[in-house]
Amino acid sequence: MVLEFCKDGNLRNNYLRRSNNYYSKIHHLFSISSGLLDIHNADKVHKDFHSGNILFGISGSLISDLGMCQPEKQLKKDGIYGVLPYVAPEVIRGKQYTKASDIYSFGIMMNEYISEEIPFNDIPHDEVLAVRICKGIRPSIFKYTPKLLTALIAKCWDAKPENRPTAKELFQILSKWDVKAKSRLTTKEFFQIFHKLGIKTNKDSEVRSEVDEYDDKIRLNRTDKKISSDIQTHPQAVYTSRLLNFKDLPEPINSDCLDCQLDESTLREISQEQDDENSVE
Incomplete structure (x- = not known):
């Protein structure tokens, strides 16, 4: 078996090492959504989708590590396996x-x-993070992300599966946005797709202004990170797939805060709750 060598590494390597503007990222996201649509059209589920499994090569953006990919109707309960944040x-x-x-x-x-x-x-x-995810905690969204994309991200990670867009809807939206990037024009059909998902759209001039501001701010943010230091991760933050086993987690809900972040006080609060529960037992 001969596989393509992806010299640009995975998605995380790509954004940490290369400076991609907004429309370049939209093109890659469109390409990734196309791959996910192919998987779902084959009536299969990837089951281990995360940035480490998105590779960048000559052919563009590719979804890798299909070892756990199975037909949706034949999935077996063989434990939870993956990278917790995803x-x-x-x-x-x-x-x-x-x-x-x-x-x-x-x-x-x-x-x-x-x-x-x-x-x-x-x-x-x-388990603390697992509890918080079920309670609606999500990664923070960059402040200057255009509103349309912010709304789409929030739709994708909605606590209720039925509220999330399908792979086909994702593909259609990102396809239209990719066309918009190349032509710098917004079509009526482009906005109609968002309306079908209940996402309010801005005027084309506002969208362009937001995109330009995003590119400026993310460039400054990227420079600040390089000046300060390399990105540090917590020693117990694991980004390789592993078996996850949590019990008695709360029913998933959406947080009132779109881009809530975990802070030290929250962590202490949750840890104290767990200690109190253990002492009662």
């Missing part, structure tokens, strides 16, 4: 993997690529 809350609770679970993972990956921030890199990937 695993959908219903799966963390022990529910079956579905195509909607892949969409949740796509949303986390999409935000990571646009925000250039590794999800939950500064905290342990343990």
